[in-house]
Amino acid sequence: MQYWEERGKIKIAAPAKINLFLEILGKRPDGYHEIETVMQGISLYDYIHMENRGKDVEFTCSSPKLTAGEDNLVVKAVRLFQKESGISQGVKIHLDKRIPVGAGLGGGSSDAVATLFGLNKLWQVGYDDAKLSSLAEILGSDTPFFVFGNTAVCRGRGEVVTPWKLKTPYTYIVVYPGFEVSTATVYKNFRIVLTKNLKDVTVFLQSLGSGNPEKLGAYLHNRLEEVVFRLYPELEKIKKTLAKFDFCGILLSGSGSALYGLCREERDSKKIEQQIKMLGIGDVFVVTSDFNDNAK
Numbered sequence: 278m279q280y281w282e283e284r285g286k287i288k289i290a291a292p293a294k295i296n297l298f299l300e301i302l303g304k305r306p307d308g309y310h311e312i313e314t315v316m317q318g319i320s321l322y323d324y325i326h327m328e329n330r331g332k333d334v335e336f337t338c339s340s341p342k343l344t345a346g347e348d349n350l351v352v353k354a355v356r357l358f359q360k361e362s363g364i365s366q367g368v369k370i371h372l373d374k375r376i377p378v379g380a381g382l383g384g385g386s387s388d389a390v391a392t393l394f395g396l397n398k399l400w401q402v403g404y405d406d407a408k409l410s411s412l413a414e415i416l417g418s419d420t421p422f423f424v425f426g427n428t429a430v431c432r433g434r435g436e437v438v439t440p441w442k443l444k445t446p447y448t449y450i451v452v453y454p455g456f457e458v459s460t461a462t463v464y465k466n467f468r469i470v471l472t473k474n475l476k477d478v479t480v481f482l483q484s485l486g487s488g489n490p491e492k493l494g495a496y497l498h499n500r501l502e503e504v505v506f507r508l509y510p511e512l513e514k515i516k517k518t519l520a521k522f523d524f525c526g527i528l529l530s531g532s533g534s535a536l537y538g539l540c541r542e543e544r545d546s547k548k549i550e551q552q553i554k555m556l557g558i559g560d561v562f563v564v565t566s567d568f569n570d571n572a573k
């Protein structure tokens with residue numbers, strides 16, 4: 278994760294993710310679904326500001342959609358880190374929320390990991406990535422991905438992360454339709470019988486590695502799309518609207534509600550962004566998978 282340290286204060290950029298590929302292999306006895314997914318970190322960030330402060334946890338959040346209480350994933354991460362490290366010191370944290378909530382963009386998970394990461398620096402604990410990942414998975418299924426970021430194949434319930442080297446960056450346009458979708462509801466409504474003709478992640482990775490948006494577009498896949506479109510037909514309508522633009526592929530991210538289009542050319546993205554904005558179908562973000570982009 279990118280971070281900046283100045284006079285005892287730390288600022289961390291917590292990136293969003295999109296799912297480029299998501300297959301469901303089965304339902305497990307513990308109620309979770311066994312998945313195989315390729316997650317891509319993107320250049321859309323929440324910002325977490327933290328500094329040492331007294332004995333209490335002081336937390337504020339810019340978004341009126343979220344509470345700043347114990348149920349916020351940032352506070353949950355602080356409590357977990359305090360318990361594990363045995364450090365009961367206080368901290369002041371502000372979350373500058375930019376990633377849409379309940380959008381399948383992993384914002385809450387990323388905030389949780391950014392908090393673990395920041396406390397590790399602030400309190401000079403020295404946990405390595407493996408340790409941070411083992412803490413992260415207590416807070417969610419998508420969370421360990423954000424310890425490694427960039428591009429990764431994630432298996433199990435999502436917590437078994439294999440980083441993957443992406444050589445050529447792609448540009449995407451993310452559309453948030455203005456309402457949340459609950460991940461739990463989507464998985465609950467997913468019928469395992471729908472899982473036939475399982476897609477092969479190795480074939481997908483070849484298309485991702487080609488550096489050719491045309492090829493990648495043909496292999497984008499999200500097994501949850503069908504059930505989400507059944508529950509929210511308006512999202513399928515938005516996908517059809519987006520199909521009128523010059524994208525190489527369009528897909529729902531995770532359990533939704535956000536959709537993204539894969540751009541053919543980076544240079545056309547701003548023009549398409551403006552055209553989509555004019556339709557008033559939601560918030561629109563041009564993002565890239567290039568992590569050399571400075572998030573500051």
Ligand SMILES: C[C@](O)(CO)[C@H](O)COP(=O)(O)OP(=O)(O)OC[C@H]1O[C@@H](n2ccc(N)nc2=O)[C@H](O)[C@@H]1O
Nearest residue numbers: 308309310312417418419420434435460461464531532
């Ligand atoms: C849809 C994805 O975003 C794709 O990356 C993830 O699979 C969701 O991961 P997440 O948000 O971290 O999920 P969690 O917060 O752990 O779980 C939310 C809810 O989704 C269900 N869930 C989650 C992950 C999974 N592999 N199978 C599930 O059935 C859980 O039963 C839980 O009720």
Ligand SMILES: Nc1ncnc2c1ncn2[C@@H]1O[C@H](COP(=O)(O)OP(=O)(O)OP(=O)(O)O)[C@@H](O)[C@H]1O
Nearest residue numbers: 348349350378379380381382383384385386388460
């Ligand atoms: N810091 C946070 N940012 C976003 N959501 C949070 C946060 N803390 C708690 N939450 C709760 O987590 C839920 C999921 O939020 P998030 O934006 O992570 O959605 P998502 O990307 O669809 O992830 P998930 O797949 O985990 O549901 C929200 O409805 C919210 O109530």
